[in-house]
Amino acid sequence: MTDLNGHLRILVLTAWTGVFSVHSIATAQDVANPGFTPASRNSDSPELASTPDQATSVAPPSPAQMRMLGMLQQKVASNPNHSDSWRTLGRLQKALGDVDSSIESNRKALELDPFNAAAHFDLGQLLHGLSRPEAARSHLTEVLKIAPSSSYADQVRAMGIETPTPALAQLAAPTSSATAAEPSAMDWMTSDPANVAQASELPIPPNFAGVPTQTVGYEIQTFDGSDDLENRLRQLESEAESPTSPFRIFLETGLLYNTNVTLTPISRDLAQDEQASFQWFASPDLDWKLIRRENSRAGLMFRGYFTANESQFQEFNLASFQPGAFAERDFLFGGNEVIGRMEYVFSNDFFDGNQVGDRHAGTASFTVIRPDLNAWYGYTTIAQSNFEDDGVTPTQTSLDGTTLTFGASHFKRTNWEALPMVALGTDLEYANTKGDDYRYLSINLHGSTDWQISNRWKFTPTWGVGYRNYPDFTDPIGRDEIFWRVHGKLSYQLTEQLSVSAVAGHDRFASDNEDFDTERSEVGFLIGFKR
Structure with a gap:
């Protein structure tokens, strides 16, 4: 069975190799901008993203990446309410060095889904790379609360961040939003790195207790006939x-x-x-x-x-x-x-x-x-x-x-x-x-x-x-x-x-x-x- 899984995954990965060699995307305007200077920050690394002092240049975007760019730009334009599409966009923007746009894309992903653990993880890495460790810790801690057994959480623990009190989140959905008198974390996340809030300025994360579970129509018990x-x-x-x-x-x-x-x-x-x-x-x-x-x-x-x-x-x-x-x-x-x-x-x-x-x-x-x-x-x-x-x-x-x-x-x-x-x-x-x-x-x-x-x-x-x-x-x-x-x-x-x-x-x-x-x-x- 392991071989079967592996073969099918290889087929899928082979089909994507030519059009998606990294995890997220930069905009065509950014790539064409003469002042565009990519930095090397690999979101798949178990370590936090490199700091500005450690940044190195990377090769310009390939034609395959540009084709994928057009596809995902069309994706978020036609379906702007899909959190993971914005998160995917932010990942490649980060890999190509467009930090401002990457922060903005992850901010959008979290506006649509505050419980998107992957987006919290990516944003935490971005903030750490901008030498804002407290703000980064705020989002990385959210990963441990939302998905404590995920691969993202394993990477966060490897960074030395402690696990908070467990909370249900993966199956939960927000039941209320912050009032006008209570600014949310999303209000403090901007594409301007200078305006990123410190952890002490961020409001308390949403409480997952008592949130109703949502459902899907799988068969009871064995998932097959x-x-x-x-x-x-x-x-x-x-x-x-x-x-x-x-x-x-x-x-x-x-x-x-x-x-x-x-x-x-x-x-x-x-x-x-x-x-x-x-x-x-x-x-x-x-x-x-x-x-x-x-x-x-x-x-x-x-x-x-x-x-x-x-x-x-x-x-x-x-x-x-x-x-x-x-x-x-x-x-x-x-x-x-x-x-x-x-x-x-x-x-x-x-x-x-x-x-x-x-x-x-x-x-x-x-x-x-x-x-x-x-x-x-x-x-x-x-x-x-x-x-x-x-x-x-x-x-x-x-x-x-x-x-x-x-x-x-x-x-x-x-x-x-x-x-x-x-x-x-x-x-x-x-x-x-x-x-x-x-x-x-x-x-x-x-x-x-x-x-x-x-x-x-x-x-x-x-x-x-x-x-x-x-x-x-x-x-x-x-x-x-x-x-x-x-x-x-x-x-x-x-x-x-x-x-x-x-x-x-x-x-x-x-x-x-x-x-x-x-x-x-x-x-x-x-x-x-x-x-």
């Missing part, structure tokens, strides 16, 4: 074991240690400021067959996913209520038994008791069971999502929209007693969101096996890998991502209905855009009940 496959497997097993029972009950609950509770499937961004916590969770899956005929069934169902974290992370306590209804019918086709099923699910999601969004989803599926007991499962889902918060610029940040998913899986019976079945599936998904930054195309592969160690012991490894393309993402640095996961579950069957399990797993989201590159690990113990 394997949950649909697991749900269908449980339904088939229950129907085979208790064909006359009107109820099907499945419940898993337990305690996990989660290294990144901010990474939830309904959070707006894949947070890079990882936060570890013990986490209780419960996942019910219930069916009630109100109508039952010889070859058909219909009724109500309820699914959900609920978590409770340690008190300092309670704003990430997730409650997803998913009531619905279903109807299915059996028939024969070419010697195979076919089960057609229609279901509707209404999802209502909450963070710490505050509603964040809802979704209407309709699924049509079929299961083909061959005489040799090998089976195929296929489904199509259409979902309409509506979120309470559309972000600062809805045409860019809104997650409302329609998602279309197609999936197919194969259950293969083996001749091995220890490995009775292997499952493999694939999913294609298109999310047509109102906001450009969250519109994507995705392909996923996932699989699982059951290793029957003894009559009571069973080990179930599961895996998934996928690629997500965001064709309309508005930042010059794309957020396309490769995601993969590996999980294992060791179960002991106490009784016919009750089991206990130990679980462990890792999820990875790899992207060239640092704002969306993250991961998490989980380990814990579960109790399972089925009837």
Whole structure:
């Protein structure tokens, strides 16, 4: 998997080499100005930018940089409210030596998003290079508050700056702005280095406590289609074991240690400021067959996913209520038994008791069971999502929209007693969101096996890998991502209905855009009940 990530990243970096050899951009007027004198300040260095005494000249901008200049100038002109575009512009302006314009671009980035850790980092380096260490420290300290586990924060600590009291920020959004009587830090940041404020003149940074979390429409739990496959497997097993029972009950609950509770499937961004916590969770899956005929069934169902974290992370306590209804019918086709099923699910999601969004989803599926007991499962889902918060610029940040998913899986019976079945599936998904930054195309592969160690012991490894393309993402640095996961579950069957399990797993989201590159690990113990 590491090789796959590396190859894809090399392809992306190769395509950008000719047009983006540094991280930010100077204006064409500055480059053409005879008085323009570039200085060497590399924003990627772990050290602070060089001071004026250490400045050295660099080669004039290349034609490739000029082409990129024109592209990003057009970018900020057509979309002036995108913070990261201004930050990217400021980075290359700094690399080319245009300090005044770089300060102005980073100031604009922070006006649009006071929680842009990268912009605080870049501005801190600029101020240090201008021999304003106190003002620089003010912004570098903000990096530690906003994204304490990011690579920027690691560089700040390497500079000898201490970590302040942790604060949530990566998933937070400002709820209020400074009043006219209380000047903000942005009022003191200008393109004139002589007017840059000392740290003592800057107001207290915004308080992140109590800021509501924003949300995005990822699937609950595994981020790919394997949950649909697991749900269908449980339904088939229950129907085979208790064909006359009107109820099907499945419940898993337990305690996990989660290294990144901010990474939830309904959070707006894949947070890079990882936060570890013990986490209780419960996942019910219930069916009630109100109508039952010889070859058909219909009724109500309820699914959900609920978590409770340690008190300092309670704003990430997730409650997803998913009531619905279903109807299915059996028939024969070419010697195979076919089960057609229609279901509707209404999802209502909450963070710490505050509603964040809802979704209407309709699924049509079929299961083909061959005489040799090998089976195929296929489904199509259409979902309409509506979120309470559309972000600062809805045409860019809104997650409302329609998602279309197609999936197919194969259950293969083996001749091995220890490995009775292997499952493999694939999913294609298109999310047509109102906001450009969250519109994507995705392909996923996932699989699982059951290793029957003894009559009571069973080990179930599961895996998934996928690629997500965001064709309309508005930042010059794309957020396309490769995601993969590996999980294992060791179960002991106490009784016919009750089991206990130990679980462990890792999820990875790899992207060239640092704002969306993250991961998490989980380990814990579960109790399972089925009837």
